Amino acid sequence: QVQLAESGGGLVQVGGSLTLSCAASGLTFGGYTMAWFRRPPGKEREFVAAIWDKYNHNYVDYNDFVKGRFTISRDNAKNTLYLQMNSLKPEDTAVYYCAARSTVGLGTKDYEYQYWGQGSQVTVSS
Numbered sequence: 001q002v003q004l005a006e007s008g009g010g011l012v013q014v015g016g017s018l019t020l021s022c023a024a025s026g027l028t029f030g031g032y033t034m035a036w037f038r039r040p041p042g043k044e045r046e047f048v049a050a051i052w053d054k055y056n057h058n059y060v061d062y063n064d065f066v067k068g069r070f071t072i073s074r075d076n077a078k079n080t081l082y083l084q085m086n087s088l089k090p091e092d093t094a095v096y097y098c099a100a101r102s103t104v105g106l107g108t109k110d111y112e113y114q115y116w117g118q119g120s121q122v123t124v125s126s
Helices: none
Strands: 003-007 010-013 018-025 033-039 046-054 057-062 070-075 080-085 094-101 120-125
Touching: 003 094, 018 033, 018 094, 018 120, 033 070, 033 080, 046 070, 046 080, 057 070
Parallel strands: 010 120
Antiparallel strands: 003 018, 018 080, 033 046, 033 094, 046 057, 070 080, 094 120
16 A cells, blocks of 8 residues: 655754655655645644656645745655755744645645655754
């Protein structure tokens, strides 16, 4: 079955950096749109970034609050999704989830994604 496993979360100071990874198995990774969502404490889950590989060209989309700071990428040979997070702020504190969907195109709504990881905690301390 499909499994998504996030790693790389942790505690970081304001202005610091972290890279999250998501190892995927049980699916043809290159054919799936992949995304990162997050759930801040006490809030709803929200879209962070998505990436779609169309004929070896990656299309990406970001939520405005991470543009210029976060970078989503994928390595289809390793079945792995990444999220490079720079200039971290306290409001980036959240559980970060990896998600996958077989539908083509970029999606920003959580109900558009079929598969989810368990999440990885990121805490940004001031």
